[in-house]
Amino acid sequence: MDDLGDLQAWISGLLARATPASRLRLARLVATDLRRSTYRRIAQQRNPDGSPYEPRRQPLRAKAGRVRRAAMFQRLRQGSHMRARADASEAAVEFTTRASRIARVHQQGLVDRVRPGGPRVAYARRELLGFTRADVKLLQQRVLEHLAGASL
Template identity: 45%
Template sequence: MSDDLDALESWAAPLLARLQPGERRKLARDIARELRKRQAARIKRQENPDGSPFAPRKPQARDQSGGIRRGVMFAKIRQAKFLKGRGMSDAATVGFAGRVARIARVHQYGLRDNVDRNGPWHDYPERRLVGYSDADRAVIRDMILERLGSAL
């Protein structure tokens, strides 16, 4: 996947060099905003970037406890408050901010973490919260071409 992003970057770099720094910054901000929206929608659908569903939650021992567990996973961390898109003159980034960044990292890479502060440890399955699909790359390409068409 990083090879695809590197190819997109090498393709876009000479084209973006034609834009003024302010225009590049606006384009990067718009790309970051659009990618953040797409990532949040994908997390809401509970899908990995490749289209496969997230690994399901561990089954509960008791049905009546844990009302939070009945809802979708990651309902709050996909909010703009935590999932940030940032555009600079040379890059557009999408990632998690604050304390939820640790939670997102644990799920992104399938790490081992405490369930509660002094609680048991659990090996979390990998759930790719942030990643880029072919459709995302196509959207980035189209946004660049549209901006270049209007600027030139």
């Protein structure tokens, strides 16, 4: 299953007879798994297709001109900014408040100000959210495990 639409059709067909409570439990598991997977991938500085993020144009400067080599998106991937959300019909990983704006700029490679009133910069596209092949396999496995456990 290469297409996300195929996966959605496959899952919806399997879950058509499940109760809303059962679908909610599954959605919570899936959302938590996807958040954990997304966290790890962002920490590794990788796009969902496995390619590395484009590096920063300029290194960060610390005190007295020293260059700091900090990984991108350290605070953005924290639990206070990246949330897993689920209900009986969907599971989602999303960014909150200001973090969502920052994530959108990087996800889509938009032009934004570095700071309020600062220069406008075209940011490189760095996909923070997305499905990897491992995520799709994990989703399929979770659904099958859930349905097998429900039938016992």
